[in-house]
Amino acid sequence: MEILVISNGHGEDVIAVSIAEALRQFPEITKISALPLVGKGYAYEKANIPIIGTVKTMPSGGFNQDIKQMGRDLNDGLLTLTYHQYQIIKQWGKNGGKILAVGDILPLLFAWLSGGEFAFVGTAKSEYYLRDETGWLASTSLLERWLGSMYFPWERWLMNRSACCGVFVRDSLTAKILGEFSIPVYDLGNPMMDHFSVNPSLTFPPETEPLIILLLPGSRMPEAQNNWQLILQAVDSIKAVFSQRSLLFLAAITPSFNSIPFQEDLVDNSWQKEWINTYNLSIPDEQGILFSREQERLIISQQAYQTCLQLSHIGIAMAGTATEQFVGLGKPVISFPGNGPQFTQKFAQNQTRLLGCSVTLVDRPQEVGHTLTQLIKDPKKLKNIADNGQKRLGKPGAAQRIANCVVNECFN
Incomplete structure (x- = not known):
């Protein structure tokens, strides 16, 4: 045949x-x-x-x-x-x-x-x-x-x-x-x-442990660069409401991209570049780049996409397939529309319909921090999100x- x-x-x-x-x-x-x-x-x-x-x-x-x-x-x-x-x-x-x-x-x-x-x-x-x-x-x-x-x-x-x-x-x-x-x-x-290990349950770590947040700017340039700048505004809103908590952001960037512009945007937002081996996290990416800002750490990874999704507790996403895969792991996503041409208001609304309660769509990146605090306090919704992921994406x-x-x- x-x-x-x-x-x-x-x-x-x-x-x-x-x-x-x-x-x-x-x-x-x-x-x-x-x-x-x-x-x-x-x-x-x-x-x-x-x-x-x-x-x-x-x-x-x-x-x-x-x-x-x-x-x-x-x-x-x-x-x-x-x-x-x-x-x-x-x-x-x-x-x-x-x-x-x-x-x-x-x-x-x-x-x-x-x-x-x-x-x-x-x-x-x-x-x-x-x-x-x-x-x-x-x-x-x-x-x-x-x-x-x-x-x-x-x-x-x-x-x-x-x-x-x-x-x-x-x-x-x-x-x-x-x-x-x-x-x-x-x-x-x-x-x-x-290629993922699906665990249909979700618990956020205690406050003594870092909250791990996935950042997905998309896979098309130059749109991904513009999305990244909006995502960094969302990161600032999270910092504002979790000022006393250790935060780790994992930025899963498409391997074919030049990461320098993404790094420059971080420096412009008061992040400092560090040696990657100063942070104890098992990400199989020797080219990973670590940044720090007060209680926050951020790793740019272009070779450990799957691991980034598996390790993260919640996602800030302006992507297509990657967002669906993260939802399929039973995890919550917060998104907001960009300027396109792909991740527009219409695209984001359609994606929210496709993925149901797993995606919370807000109007502006500045709303992400408050939305995240509400999610963490709602174990019933988190249980529904975990169940919904497998229902929508399968085993x-x-x-x-x-x-x-x-x-x-x-x-x-």
Whole structure:
């Protein structure tokens, strides 16, 4: 059996790679190839999964928000690229190969156009955007209710084609709703949590121990730099209400970023650079950079992302996937809107709907300190947040479960 994995975006590539690596363990699979529809597919290269066809990074980075960005992509050969990718996928289906589509409607549509059998992993959409277990959210419009699902009728039509052998969604609620439309849906969890150790309980440390706070400015520049400056205002608001307490901030910065501008912003805010080995904390990052200010310590880490998330008690986040993963660990997040282009007011509101009670959205960074004090005093809410994380993101091991199902049920 030969499988072509297609995906559209860096986050989708990472999830696709985790499933592809699990598929490699099956002797029935004789060949696995990949075709990233957006970007150059570095995640596939790193995992030694061969890429077929043409790949290219567009000026928008695949994050089209307006006509101007679309125009730049078109001028840079978007239509030609898309046609070449379609030809590759069509030929794969014609030769009897199977397709695993990961992402949204674009890979789903291409998989159907291949003419061959395919399975779909829906990473972007969740019914939690529109409803929870008790019913519709107040923010859900009459049109959205009439359409019946976060997945539009044309997406459901594609999932209902006979060539579609299985649909894997990110949570149980979404699986339940799609099942009502007779779609071959499986509820096997979210691969996003596969490399984490999930402990569905949360307790804050006693006041004699440092409170560890995660800082997530996002993964796109220059937006992440602007978000960082807002996050430092939130840090100041926390200092104001925890003036007598030891605080440790863990800043998980994307490895590809130059950390110097982030360090300069800290110095401008009265932080002093220290030797990293003067602080006793087991972060596996030899390049970690330690800063101090009175009772506070702050570590910039670009090589210990997973450890930073596991160690932290609460997150101050202006990110996408990283915020979801932290919530999946059963931990609370406080966020506030930035200036975009990604983490805007609308994005933050949508993320709050997706992740439920785990995210507290405030209007300004200056409100974070007071909000944090309220959270710590509310053990019932913390218990709900811990339970909610696993409900919304699922248990680790999803990639292996999906791979088993793809081989033994979908393409059997």
